[in-house]
Amino acid sequence: MSRQFWRALLLATLLASALLVLNTCVGQGIASGSALYVQQLTSDPSSFDGQTVTVDGAYVWKPGDPSISVLALGVSTLDNGLDAQPLGDPIWLEAFPAEVTEDLHRPGDAVYGFVRVEGTFSHGGGFGPNGQFASQITVTSAEPIERIQRVEHRIEDRALGEGKVSFFELLRNPEAYNGQTVTTNGYYFWNSVIYVLAEGVSTEEDGASPQPIGSPVWMEGFPPDQSALLNIGPNNSYVWGAVEVTGTFQTGGGFGKDGAYQSIFFVESAQPLTP
Structure with a gap:
């Protein structure tokens, strides 16, 4: 179970213990400017309908058709930080400021984190792209409650010998090496969804939510025995590390997941690099 899920359970516990006090002074809370919790709004929405509110909760944004942008009681994820899911009865957020998302968790397939909005x-149903949300907050301001700092690990742009x-050089002049067997260095990244070689990897300060940096090249055939020598996530949820690889390089587009990668590397051998 992910650490984000436990954080959500902790928030739920705190909310439950606070509701006895909060329910007796909701009006006073609004007047004094103190923040509400998502559960207060969703348990008695008519009392807040049409009012300006300040509320703490878990923001979750996911792309798709349609995308979602909601405030929830909490959020659960897989061990690798992917597949973020809002907990409880989420509230649709309209006009959430994009700049705030820079300080939140960004595992690659979503953005999430605890915020004050x-x-x-508004309550009454019909909110969101398909009208499936009962309530909405039209956001005028937002700030992160937790600010996520990321650490970058990169290779140098230099000749290798x-x-x-x-x-x-492969990225700058891919056509010059198309179809050739080459040896190069980079950061290997795998999270069960993508398999790439990149110029670097960024992680949160505790090592969570790794993401490739730059313009990655799709990879096929990276040896599992060498993966075991790299940085491995909980329950084998991700692998990353600096490596030297030899294999056939191809370019021309349409490679990898959803055909989104310009180039591909068919690995013949690989070994970790010492930092």
Whole structure:
């Protein structure tokens, strides 16, 4: 079970213990400017309908058709930080400021984190892209409650020596190496969804939610025995690390997941690099 899920359970416990006090002074709370919780709004929405509210909760944004942008009681994820799911009865957020998302968790397939939101609360149904949300907050301001700092690990843009091609050279002149067997260095990244070689990997300060940096190249055939020597996530949820790889490089587009990658590397051998 993910640490984000336990954080959500802790928030739920705190909310439950606070409701006895909060329910007796909701009006006073609004007047004094103190923040509400999502559960207060969803348990008695008519009392707040049409009012300007300040509320703390878990923001979750996911792309798709349609995308979602909601405030929830909490959020659960897989061990690798992917597949974020809002907990409880989420509230649709209209006009959430994009700049705030830079300080939240960004595992690659979603954005999530605990935030304080101010805006006008509306209830009555029909909110969101398909009208499936009962309530909405039209956001006027927002700020993160937790600010996520990320750490970057990168290779240098330099020549690698005789018989080797730098990763940056492959990106700058892919046609010159198309169909050739090359040896290069980079950061291998795997999370069960994507398999790539990149110029670097960024992680949160505790090592969570790794993401490739730059313009990654799709990879096929990375040896599992070498993966075991790299950084491995909980329950084998991700693998990443600096490596030297030899294999066939191809370019031209349409490679990898959803055909989204310009180039691909068919690995013949690989070994970890010492930091």
